[in-house]
Amino acid sequence: MSKVARTVVVKSVPLPRRVFRVFVELEGICRNIVEQLTMFAVGNSITSFAKLKALKYRELRALYPQLPLHYAYTACQDASTRAKSFLRLKKRGFAEKDYPEVKSVSIWLDDHLWRLSSLTSVEIATHKGWIKIELESHKRYWKYVNSGWMFFSETKVKLDKKSRRVLIYLTFKKSVELYKPKGFTPVDVNENHVAVLVDGKAYLFETGFRDIVLGYYYRRKRIQEKYDETFGVNCRIKKKVFRKLKEKKRKDNLKWKLASIVVGIAKEKQYAIVLERLGKNPAKEMINHIGDSQLRHRIYQASFKGVQRAIEEKAREHGVPVVYVNPKNTSRLCPIHSAEIVYNGSRVGKCPTGEELWHRDIVACVNLLIQARLGDGSFAPSLGELSVDGGCVPFSPTAAHEPTPIAREVWARRKSLDATNKHKLMRMSI
């Protein structure tokens, strides 16, 4: 059984000025509280919600008597989350300032602060009493409502000041039954590719995350230099130009598409997905050549962590089991002879013992597969019940097995991949 959560943003209808003003005030109060609490939490190295609440609850009640009781709880949650992630970044040397900047604030609501009054309207507790607002529902919202997802009790609210609307971040939850895997689909993620091994055939999906991150980095740097010189460091135009770059959106888009392809393949075969267990250290051997530690961190986040997280999320949603294995030496050792493969700078290397040729990305996948079958996965299902076929190595050991590369333009262009599209894609690539 796995639990899945998805957040859907639903807009309210445009609100009357008088009503919207209440939310603007409420947001202001929440911002003040969260700012104070975050400063306090970071200053005292508090990352626990319970501790922060114990220390500050009474004070907050006295300061804001008109505010519904539970805002003190949710503000403590918000602040402790911010403090926790800031302190973690600081510890790893990624924080430049002593305190985190509270840039955007959303109003956190728990089950005491909001309720559904119908499927298209909610009521929110404010310092001026309960306010009912009508929602503009959309297709995606109804998809969740109508397909067995449950409303989660916590939600967040943001304000769209231009159109005088309230944006409600509704979270839906669902429990999904994991199936018993009939085999494994190893997935090897690296900075520019994702290799997937299905029944002895390897597919190499080009992601280009390293190039995307580096490309945006240099573009941003150029823009920065140009605008700083003309308009000064804190100019608005620069921020606007930065926003137009949409780096995150582009990466997210690719990530989720790829995740749904990979999960779709595994689900169809009823296989478990095998992933490397990623360490906490972003200085992975493959991106060690990038000197700038922040840049290295960003590439790692985008290509390794980002893709893995998306695959895990999608897998959970579709009931696909995920097995983790130790990433040590996965692309270096020959799966047959355990000897160190000699690559000489190329993607294809030679095993010194058996003299057979190996493609680097296939080696990684085969090693992941072997480890998964040996049950060296922290999450491995009991292997006894699996129908594992005899051979460990799915290739003829003398062939230079090339994976099938799939260019980004091919897999990323598709809007969504249903089963038929996926087949087409596979056929195209073969």
Ligand SMILES: [Zn+2]
């Ligand atoms: Zn060998």
